[in-house]
């Protein structure tokens with residue numbers, strides 16, 4: 397069998413080289429995407445190898461990825477999921493587990509988050525019958541601040557769920573300290589920030605749990621995929637149960653009786669000795685990833701350091717190139733942080749002699765892709781109107797983001813030539829409207 401596999405994989409490598417010729421950059425014609433997967437020969441080969449072996453469910457590549465990724469992100473446990481949104485759903489749902497006893501979150505409990513963000517950072521709060529408490533963000537970092545979070549803490553507050561916006565860390569050490577002082581759980585949505593540092597420490601290592609997305613726009617990709625990481629073994633066990641149908645047993649598929657007690661449990665009102673593999677201690681889901689995703693994750697992970705460096709380099713080139721351009725508010729790294737950037741965010745000054753829409757239309761016409769800072773002010777979307785929530789302070793900056801903000805790409809496939817064309821195009825537009 398293996399005799400036949402190697403020649404197939406050699407053909408795949410050749411195919412990759414032929415199917416991926418160097419693209420010449422033609423300004424105004426070649427699309428400059430805001431984000432995208434960066435996939436090489438090894439990635440394609442790993443995908444085909446997993447397919448050849450028909451590893452179609454979660455299996456050894458997923459397990460290998462989970463342990464390598466946990467080590468890389470300095471957490472004890474990682475659980476792969478089918479998306480970053482599922483990872484957020486699992487992390488928040490885990491806080492409602494009866495296994496947490498008095499610490500368990502109950503319907504009506506409040507969770508602090510930001511109004512300007514990605515919907516599925518917030519949705520699991522509502523999906524679990526909890527109440528989101530929205531605070532505003534700072535305009536140059538697009539993140540919550542510790543004082544805004546502190547002002548939002550009330551008698552029903554039990555947790556804080558925040559994303560590191562576009563790779564830029566929120567002041568996570570201060571917010572983790574606040575959470576500790578007030579007995580709150582902290583979940584870091586690290587979907588956009590793998591490799592970012594705050595006080596020299598990786599984001600995702602300050603809170604109780606952290607989540608990652610492997611959608612193609614992100615630092616690593618599996619096509620679709622995500623991960624929940626934690627060093628709290630009790631939370632890890634709950635996440636696993638919720639991910640895997642709610643079962644109580646922790647044997648991997650294909651394994652059985654790792655605890656040597658498979659037929660000795662008595663739980664609920666089940667008969668004694670009921671097979672532990674089929675005892676359910678949570679109202680769970682099935683949010684697992686497949687081994688084909690795991691195989692791609694492993695080859696992508698080997699390139700993570702290079703991806704992070706390229707994102708930082710690209711962000712710096714745009715930041716230096718656009719410095720001083722009038723009418724634009726440029727992004728800044730949060731003090732004490734070293735971001736692994738997801739995108740380069742720009743806010744058009746409301747007083748500028750041009751609008752965000754005009755600038756975006758100009759760039760898109762030149763094939764320079766732009767994206768919104770996700771939902772802008774979430775509370776203004778149809779999905780959230782009429783839902784239980786509390787707003788603390790004014791959402792002024794979230795509204796500015798809704799009206800005036802967009803972001804452009806820094807992902808590793810962008811070349812200096814492309815980035816310089818982006819900078820020159822923005823300058824040309826601004827000069828023409830001066």
Ligand SMILES: Cc1ncc(COP(=O)(O)O)c(C=O)c1O
Pocket residue numbers: 479480481482484514516517559585587588609610611621622
């Ligand atoms: C901050 C943040 N959280 C969560 C998600 C959801 O991840 P996924 O698309 O894998 O569901 C995203 C997606 O881009 C995101 O940017």
